[in-house]
Structure formats: structure tokens, C-alpha cells
Amino acid sequence: MRLISLREHQTYECETPTAAVARAMKATKLVDTSLTLDGRLLLRSGSMVGAARIVAGDEHVELHVRPKIGIARLLWLLGYARDPRGWRTEPVGLTPDQDLVPAMAVAFATATSQALAPGVLQGYRTVEEALPLVRGRLREADQLRARPGLALPVEVRYDDYNPDVPENQILMSAVRRLRRLPGVPPATRNSLHRIAAALADVTPLTAGAPIPKTAPNRFNNRYQPALRLARLILAGQSIEHVHGSTLAAGFVFDLNTVFEDWLTTALRQAIETRYGETITGQHQMRLDHDRLLPLVRPDITWWNGQRCLAVVDAKYKTPGSTPPRDDIYQMLAYCTTLKLTRGHLIYASAGAEPVSYRLKGSGVHIVVHRLDLSTPFTELNEQINQIANVIASVEVASGVSAHTAGPDAAAKEGGYAS
Incomplete structure (x- = not known):
């Protein structure tokens, strides 16, 4: 595995990989590519930060682009834009020269492990299904429409107390995304496997579906740090590029959008409150x-x-x-x-x-x-x-x-x- 790491708006010169890898690097939008006079590959990063893994035959490359402002400040900007009350300070334990994906994965795995340590949150969820016995309330209209004249199975609605609640669904979806990303440290990947095992009975969110809102309360307060990071992970843009036998996959944020979203929220707080x-x-x-x-x-x-x-x-x-x-x-x-x-x-x-x-x-x-x-x-x-x-x-x-x-x-x- 070959690792190439840059900061935003940096130029980097490296040995020329295959043409397929160079094309896949450009397709990630993390860098622009060109050739120098002596035939070396010139990479220019822009305002996109994140990580991508590129596989072309026997050649494997990981491409990372870091923000100049540091990972902790980037996560704070992202989080504050979504919830000013929940992001008062930066996440702790992150260093400015860490790459984005490893830093997010480590912070999320740590926060989620702490949230789950007292036990997995459970709650009541309304279930509608057909059963061989009556449980909860009979859905008469559905029974007559689906099985006129038949006694069994019975269309029922009942409340089930289980861990398949929105808070756990958000965490499980973030775990699944991180496990597919390049650059997650082995120890953190093991932590993600343990978290997934603890949430084995939880249904992940459907791809592209809105992330459910989870108002803080006395039951889910311990989940809040992990949920804030999970929402950021799910908000990142996925990279998926396939061309012949070449695959590029990864995870990016556009700093132009990050800055605009944060500034909109910050000015809303400053202007609407005072004026x-x-x-x-x-x-x-x-x-x-x-x-x-x-x-x-x-x-x-x-x-x-x-x-x-x-x-x-x-x-x-x-x-x-x-x-x-x-x-x-x-x-x-x-x-x-x-x-x-x-x-x-x-x-x-x-x-x-x-x-x-x-x-x-x-x-x-x-x-x-x-x-x-x-x-x-x-x-x-x-x-x-x-x-x-x-x-x-x-x-x-x-x-x-x-x-x-x-x-x-x-x-x-x-x-x-x-």
C-alpha cells in the first residue's frame, strides 16, 4: 500500500503511477493531476479534504488531503453548523497533522465505546406485522384487505421494547461507513467490530434517507457525543469511482461548503439574537x-x-x-x-x-x-x-x-x- 498525504492547496510531486491510477486520483476530486517535463506526476490539492483508496490491478494507493486548520477545528466547524448548542468546544485528543478519516474514526470509536459501556440504549418501537397469534391491537382493515375470510395469520400492531431505536441506528450506520473507509487504524477497526457486534440487532439507516432527529433526554444524554460525530460521518460525501478494473473509494468534505454552512449558522446566532x-x-x-x-x-x-x-x-x-x-x-x-x-x-x-x-x-x-x-x-x-x-x-x-x-x-x- 502506497500512502500519499497532502494538505489542502498543496502541490506534491511523485513518481508516476499507472495511467489508470492517475485518472482515478483525479476522479476523486481530491487532487488535480498533470505531468512535469521530466515525466513525474504533479498533484495539486484544492478545497476538498478527506481520503480515498485506489486499486488498479496490483497497485494500491491511499490518497489523503488534510485541512490547514486542523482536524479538531474542522470537526467543530462541521458540528457547529448543525447544532450550535451541542458543539461548544473542539473534540479532544486530535492533533493538527492527523489525517481526516483516522482522526474521525478514533474519536467516534472512543465516544461510542463510552456511550455503550453502561449498556445499549433500548426503547419502545411500534411494530406492524402478521403473526400466528394476537399481540397488541388487531389491524382490522389490513386484515380484511390482505386476508378476507382467513383467521390466521393476524395483522397486528404492538409496541416492542428493543435496541432498534434511532440513536442506535445512527451509530450503526456510522460504523458501517467507517469500516468501508481507507486509513482506519487496525486497533480502531477492531473497536468498530466490537461496536457492530453490540449493535447486531439494530437496523442501519437506508442509504440516502434523512438522518432521524434525536432530541437529548435523560435516557440518551450519554449518547450525545457519539451521535454528534456519527452525524458528521454520515454527512461526508462518499467517493465511488469504477473504471474497468480500477476502483476508487473514499470520503471527502468540501471546505467551501463547510465554511459557508458554519458562517451562516454563526451569523444567524450573532445577528438574529441581537438585531x-x-x-x-x-x-x-x-x-x-x-x-x-x-x-x-x-x-x-x-x-x-x-x-x-x-x-x-x-x-x-x-x-x-x-x-x-x-x-x-x-x-x-x-x-x-x-x-x-x-x-x-x-x-x-x-x-x-x-x-x-x-x-x-x-x-x-x-x-x-x-x-x-x-x-x-x-x-x-x-x-x-x-x-x-x-x-x-x-x-x-x-x-x-x-x-x-x-x-x-x-x-x-x-x-x-x-
Whole structure:
């Protein structure tokens, strides 16, 4: 087994594998591939992180791409986007240079083993089936429809106390997915086998079906850390690529989507709590009156009924000294369509105060924010609050939307050359 490990947005040069393996690497979307002048393979990772196993004949390759922000911070971003109350801190015991799949597998196996140590959670589940005797309640309509004139078997409905409850179904589904992934350490794989044996009477979730909600209560509180990790594992995108005798399988997250989902939730918490109204993600709209152009979806919008108060686009990239022209043009289109004089671009990079660019001929200001995801939680939370203040400052000053006035955080003025 050959292991290739990269960080996001890294270039890596290696000995050229077979053409089939090179094609399968590119098909995983973890890397782009090209050849150097001397015939070596050049791999360029992007914003996709995860792991894939590629098998082509006798050649076996494991490809891992790690996030720069570290595994613990990535898991926190993923979890916070789904449940802000449940993810107050990062998972413990994870180091920044761990690969994604081993880290998730170790954390999940540890949390699940602890959850199951007092015993497997059980609960009542309503069962409908045909039995040779009456148990619970007779389903008369079903009996007459399925077996008119026959006494047995009997269509019944009853409550059965067993471990086949949603909490265990989620854990079992995560175990099954992890056991198929590359890079799980042998000791952790053994732990997953023991967990699967403990949950042998549990029905896994159907592939593609929504993950059931499981509200915390006094019975399942010990399951919550394991359930949070299980939901993240099930949320990851599976890789399945088959071309002839070449197979690529794995598990990835798109950091662009991770950052956008987390930022939507973080701004919703910061803005709705302090200023009110509604934060919406991926609002669909048209740029033209005749509805001929394709739909566009700004990442984040803030609404007071039918009136848009602010528009925000999340960018998981480092913009350089000034934002890329395409980002400016995109935000200008959003502001024009939504009748706004101010739009916000938020980049996942370290930087100074927000800068506002006044665009000629439109009256639109585009405010550029930089958000450092690697900072401690208190600083990251402060950055979010500062951005929320800048976004809300115009509406608060005009008295249109705020429930309570926030501090004035006017951005520095700059210029953008067309």
C-alpha cells in the first residue's frame, strides 16, 4: 500500500503511477493531476479534504488531503453548523497533522465505546406485522384487505421494547461507513467490530434517507457525543469511482461548503439574537426581469419580511491585497438585484479591519472582511460579532430592523479600480 498525504492547496510531486491510477486520483476530486517535463506526476490539492483508496490491478494507493486548520477545528466547524448548542468546544485528543478519516474514526470509536459501556440504549418501537397469534391491537382493515375470510395469520400492531431505536441506528450506520473507509487504524477497526457486534440487532439507516432527529433526554444524554460525530460521518460525501478494473473509494468534505454552512449558522446566532429579523442561506433569485438567466443563490441574506437588509458571500480562500474582480462583480450583481447599497464578502483568511470599496456609477459599497478560523474560540467569536455589527450598522442607524441598537462599526473607505 502506497500512502500519499497532502494538505489542502498543496502541490506534491511523485513518481508516476499507472495511467489508470492517475485518472482515478483525479476522479476523486481530491487532487488535480498533470505531468512535469521530466515525466513525474504533479498533484495539486484544492478545497476538498478527506481520503480515498485506489486499486488498479496490483497497485494500491491511499490518497489523503488534510485541512490547514486542523482536524479538531474542522470537526467543530462541521458540528457547529448543525447544532450550535451541542458543539461548544473542539473534540479532544486530535492533533493538527492527523489525517481526516483516522482522526474521525478514533474519536467516534472512543465516544461510542463510552456511550455503550453502561449498556445499549433500548426503547419502545411500534411494530406492524402478521403473526400466528394476537399481540397488541388487531389491524382490522389490513386484515380484511390482505386476508378476507382467513383467521390466521393476524395483522397486528404492538409496541416492542428493543435496541432498534434511532440513536442506535445512527451509530450503526456510522460504523458501517467507517469500516468501508481507507486509513482506519487496525486497533480502531477492531473497536468498530466490537461496536457492530453490540449493535447486531439494530437496523442501519437506508442509504440516502434523512438522518432521524434525536432530541437529548435523560435516557440518551450519554449518547450525545457519539451521535454528534456519527452525524458528521454520515454527512461526508462518499467517493465511488469504477473504471474497468480500477476502483476508487473514499470520503471527502468540501471546505467551501463547510465554511459557508458554519458562517451562516454563526451569523444567524450573532445577528438574529441581537438585531432580530431572519438570516437565510442560499436564497434563490433571478438577475433579469424576463427570467431567462439561470437562478443565482447568494450564500447568506438577512430579511425583514420581503425586504432584504443585507447580502453576504462566504469565500474560503485568501484574496490577496484586494479581492478578485469576479467576487466584486458577483456581489455587485447581488446588490443591484436586491436593491442594496452595501454588500459583504467574508474571506477565510487572517487580516486587519474590514475595508469598503466604493464602486463608481452604482452607489454600491462592497465591504471585505477577513476571518481567521485558526484563532482561539473567544477571538473567533469576537470576530463574528464585529462582522455582525458592521453588517447591521446601516440598518440599525436607519432604525429599520434592529430590536436593540448595536455598536457602530464603520468600515474604512477604499477604492476599487474597474
